[in-house]
Amino acid sequence: MDLITTFFNIDVLRQAAPLLLRGFWLTILLGLTSLVISLSLGLVVVLIRLYAPKPIRFLAIAYIDLFRALPLLVLLILVYYALPFVGIRLSSFWAATAALSLVASAYMAETFRAGIEAVPRGQFEAAQTLGFSWPRMMADIILPQAMRLVVPPTTGVSIGLIKDTALASVVAMPDLLKQATQTQAFYANPSPLVGAALLYLILLLPLVRLVSVLEARQKRSR
Amino acid sequence: MSQNPASTSGTDPIITMRKVEKHYQNFHALRDVNLDVRRGEVIAIIGPSGSGKSTLIRCINRLETISSGEIVVDGAKVEEGKNLAFVRAEVGMVFQQFNLFPHMSVLRNVAIAPIRVRGIPKAEAEKRARQLLERVGLSDHVDKYPDQLSGGQQQRVAIARALAMEPLVLLFDEPTSALDPEMVGEVLDVMQSLAATGVTMLVVTHEMGFARRVADRVVFMEAGQIIEQGAPNDLFDNPQTDRARAFLSAIMHGD
Numbered sequence: 001m002d003l004i005t006t007f008f009n010i011d012v013l014r015q016a017a018p019l020l021l022r023g024f025w026l027t028i029l030l031g032l033t034s035l036v037i038s039l040s041l042g043l044v045v046v047l048i049r050l051y052a053p054k055p056i057r058f059l060a061i062a063y064i065d066l067f068r069a070l071p072l073l074v075l076l077i078l079v080y081y082a083l084p085f086v087g088i089r090l091s092s093f094w095a096a097t098a099a100l101s102l103v104a105s106a107y108m109a110e111t112f113r114a115g116i117e118a119v120p121r122g123q124f125e126a127a128q129t130l131g132f133s134w135p136r137m138m139a140d141i142i143l144p145q146a147m148r149l150v151v152p153p154t155t156g157v158s159i160g161l162i163k164d165t166a167l168a169s170v171v172a173m174p175d176l177l178k179q180a181t182q183t184q185a186f187y188a189n190p191s192p193l194v195g196a197a198l199l200y201l202i203l204l205l206p207l208v209r210l211v212s213v214l215e216a217r218q219k220r221s222r
Numbered sequence: 223m224s225q226n227p228a229s230t231s232g233t234d235p236i237i238t239m240r241k242v243e244k245h246y247q248n249f250h251a252l253r254d255v256n257l258d259v260r261r262g263e264v265i266a267i268i269g270p271s272g273s274g275k276s277t278l279i280r281c282i283n284r285l286e287t288i289s290s291g292e293i294v295v296d297g298a299k300v301e302e303g304k305n306l307a308f309v310r311a312e313v314g315m316v317f318q319q320f321n322l323f324p325h326m327s328v329l330r331n332v333a334i335a336p337i338r339v340r341g342i343p344k345a346e347a348e349k350r351a352r353q354l355l356e357r358v359g360l361s362d363h364v365d366k367y368p369d370q371l372s373g374g375q376q377q378r379v380a381i382a383r384a385l386a387m388e389p390l391v392l393l394f395d396e397p398t399s400a401l402d403p404e405m406v407g408e409v410l411d412v413m414q415s416l417a418a419t420g421v422t423m424l425v426v427t428h429e430m431g432f433a434r435r436v437a438d439r440v441v442f443m444e445a446g447q448i449i450e451q452g453a454p455n456d457l458f459d460n461p462q463t464d465r466a467r468a469f470l471s472a473i474m475h476g477d
């Protein structure tokens with residue numbers, strides 16, 4: 001009885017709902033924006049990492065290593081609190097987007113690399129002997145095969161990214177977690193936190209399941 | 223086939239290899255290779271494993287770079303730069319492992335290069351792809367994907383794919399070695415009919431019967447060198463070098 005009024009207090013949940021949903025929407029928006037940017041950036045970085053001339057290639061390697069080593073929270077705080085000292089002032093949304101995209105793109109690049117390297121040499125050679133230019137070969141022959149191979153791990157990285165959006169509450173972005181902690185404080189009742197947890201699950205559980213299904217399907221088609 | 227390379231025939235070679243040397247790090251894979259290929263000629267390249275047969279034909283379209291010497295294809299020196307696109311478009315290749323594009327239908331496999339490389343409209347390229355697939359006996363399979371075909375069928379698609387670029391020269395690297403024995407014949411038949419239309423062909427092969435029947439000239443290689451070459455009957459029945467004799471007697475007496 002007490003448990004229910006404490007953790008699933010309907011009155012509190014009902015009143016908190018608009019704020020929670022607004023936060024949920026912002027979380028989704030942040031996740032999607034960062035996802036689109038990190039996918040595109042990851043593709044550019046991996047192509048440089050694999051095919052650019054040596055010195056530029058090392059820059060891509062440094063980028064990938066750096067952003068995989070740096071804790072996301074540290075990067076986020078640097079972007080939000082340190083960059084203003086050099087005159088770069090980002091809103092909490094764009095600071096979070098930048099930090100999430102930088103880190104996720106490094107992981108995306110490594111994932112894509114595994115996919116490109118798994119495409120047999122004969123595919124490159126067949127395209128070259130038919131006269132394909134390098135960009136056409138990548139676009140028509142290599143990347144479609146590579147991307148198909150890495151759909152499950154890429155979805156995995158995407159899930160990690162969406163989870164990490166919760167860190168944005170640290171830089172005062174009114175995302176789902178931030179709204180939940182604020183309403184919890186306001187009503188002195190933890191139900192909004194439980195509500196937020198449920199919303200995260202609604203968003204992420206299907207994706208987690210999807211990864212498993214895709215992995216199983218890929219194993220079968222081998 | 224609409225265009226017939228043999229019709230422009232002369233005695234001028236379509237491929238010339240001059241003093242070609244090839245090193246893989248410390249390994250000397252081709253030694254002083256000189257070879258002229260005339261238009262419409264069918265050349266079979268034979269020799270023991272590791273003798274440099276694949277390396278030789280892969281240098282012609284620059285899948286491998288040569289260390290020194292010169293290769294000229296239809297007047298264009300094979301080198302990095304503008305010539306390379308020309309050479310690649312004029313020289314087709316068929317691989318031992320087929321190397322079809324697994325994410326495309328059979329029709330798309332054959333039509334894609336003319337569309338992307340030659341800029342031919344899709345409808346026209348597909349119409350021509352259907353004709354080529356009919357020619358290799360695969361009209362009923364145009365909408366399938368490569369993994370739905372047998373090895374012999376896949377290799378015939380690969381031949382149609384190479385022909386779609388209307389190359390002056392076709393290179394074959396052991397096109398039947400990855401096939402089950404019962405499928406070797408169907409691929410060799412297609413190649414034989416191609417040879418009859420006057421396409422210039424360089425064929426690395428262990429199929430001595432095919433070489434004897436179809437080739438105008440047989441080239442025997444060993445240790446990166448061309449040891450001996452000549453008309454099939456001369457080379458097979460009356461080899462001039464000990465090494466060619468030893469190789470041929472070894473394969474005649476069952477592997």
Ligand SMILES: Nc1ncnc2c1ncn2[C@@H]1O[C@H](COP(=O)(O)OP(=O)(O)OP(=O)(O)O)[C@@H](O)[C@H]1O
Nearest residue numbers: 246247249251269270271272273274275276277278
């Ligand atoms: N990428 C490479 N790096 C180093 N050595 C190589 C490479 N490719 C080929 N070689 C060597 O060069 C030699 C010639 O190889 P090649 O593949 O041309 O022989 P081949 O006559 O086609 O033999 P096979 O009948 O087995 O196909 C071999 O000894 C091989 O080990």
Ligand SMILES: [Mg+2]
Nearest residue numbers: 275276277395
């Ligand atoms: Mg070989």
